[in-house]
Amino acid sequence: MNELPLAAAALGEQFALYLSALSNNIEPAQARLLWQDIAAQYGATQRAYHDLNHLRQLFVQFEQVKHDLHAPSIIALALYYHDVIYEPSRSDNELRSAEYAFAALRPYLRLPQCQHVYALIMMTATHQLGELSDPDKVSDTAYMLDMDLSILGTPWHEYQQYAQAVRQEYHQVPLADYRLGRTQVLTALLSRSRLYLTDYYYQRLEIQARDNIKREISLLLNL
Known part of the structure; x- marks a missing residue:
């Protein structure tokens, strides 16, 4: 169904x-x-x-x-x-x-x-x-x-699906341009002192989210 x-x-x-x-x-x-x-x-x-x-x-x-x-x-x-x-x-x-x-x-x-x-x-x-x-x-x-932003702190396999879906939405953008733009967005997120504003989400998702973002950046840089 x-x-x-x-x-x-x-x-x-x-x-x-x-x-x-x-x-x-x-x-x-x-x-x-x-x-x-x-x-x-x-x-x-x-x-x-x-x-x-x-x-x-x-x-x-x-x-x-x-x-x-x-x-x-x-x-x-x-x-x-x-x-x-x-x-x-x-x-x-x-x-x-x-x-x-x-x-x-x-x-x-x-x-x-x-x-x-x-x-x-x-x-x-x-x-x-x-x-x-x-x-x-x-x-x-x-x-x-x-x-x-809770999607950022999901397990890696779910985050991967999210990242792939975002790329699909920007399919008309050449890979080199997408890689540059997406890396800039992700790097800006990592530069924040904390991704999550509430203690509830910070305690539950912050570490996983940062690990996911770093992992996506690494994959983008090696495309």
């Missing part, structure tokens, strides 16, 4: 629940349409990593930490929309995804809620907390960003 349609259905049901938790003026049919739109975006043929499997992996993580979140439904919606627009050849995917989410959710959510989702998605461009001052938002944002 193909698990992806089942996973997509479950993701759609969860999406409706999180949206309904924040809005009392949305009908089930409207939530289904919003989800179908999200699923169509993530199901685009050019996606090999930033697809519905990526969302599924994120919500496995979400289930593990949601009890520590102050605004779990907001974080969930930001996760759903954070890669809704993804074109490897462009550098403004986060901005376009944030704008897309804002436009889609504004008819149903209050303005501050939409602004919060927008800001969360924008932070996935740098995976840095920036100048947040609200302790609850700082904590929630840190968890969300760590969830998005």
